[in-house]
Amino acid sequence: MNILDTDSDRLLLAVRSLLENKGIVSTEEVRQRMAATDAASPGQGARMVARAWVDPGYRVSMLEDGAKAAEALGIPMRGMPPLGVLENTAEVHNLVVCTLCSCYPRAVLGYPPFWYKSAAFRARAVRDPRGLLAAEWKTVIPDAVKVRVVDSTADYRWMVLPARPAGTDDWDEARLAGIVREGDMIGVTVPRMA
CATH class of the missing domain: 3.90.330.10 (Nitrile hydratase alpha /Thiocyanate hydrolase gamma)
Structure with a gap:
């Protein structure tokens, strides 16, 4: 199964790309937040x-x-x-x-x-x-x-x-x-x- 097999996966990727392009959040910041949440x-x-x-x-x-x-x-x-x-x-x-x-x-x-x-x-x-x-x-x-x-x-x-x-x-x-x-x-x- 491809990671982008669902509409919600594609929507999430689009929102993350938009946020990154606008300089609101970077891919690295998202990765760090996910790692911190998983480590909590x-x-x-x-x-x-x-x-x-x-x-x-x-x-x-x-x-x-x-x-x-x-x-x-x-x-x-x-x-x-x-x-x-x-x-x-x-x-x-x-x-x-x-x-x-x-x-x-x-x-x-x-x-x-x-x-x-x-x-x-x-x-x-x-x-x-x-x-x-x-x-x-x-x-x-x-x-x-x-x-x-x-x-x-x-x-x-x-x-x-x-x-x-x-x-x-x-x-x-x-x-x-x-x-x-x-x-x-x-x-x-x-x-x-x-």
Whole structure:
């Protein structure tokens, strides 16, 4: 099968050629963006979380402008929607969901898990977030902690800065990054000491 066998393939090539001819984007920039997207993984977000746990200045920067904080760690954000970061505290636990489709901070977490895109997850996250977390992930949020559901959109992506687990004060950044899971950064789980 030829790579240009469909109308959509030909249309994509025509749009890319037009953008290149107008000087808006080069073939190399498209290639770099595709490579960055393919390389994105939860490990990048975990590096951000671990840095925020050990570096108070970086934490402030991350909470003010997630995209700028990602760029500071070499994570390319050009062309991506803005990235907001929500901090879990003793008072608030954040849960990120996209109620319309599957908007996800791919640049820092990679492709969304299959369940994130499901209508069932999206509906239950809004209707009964505390129940969903307990039933599906065994994440029990104390009644005194408010569960806040935040909608990720096409215009603005969100990730969670989870609370640092007790007993990790003497851990280095690499070891901390090793305990941060994808679910921790969207609020369905909380980090646990390995």
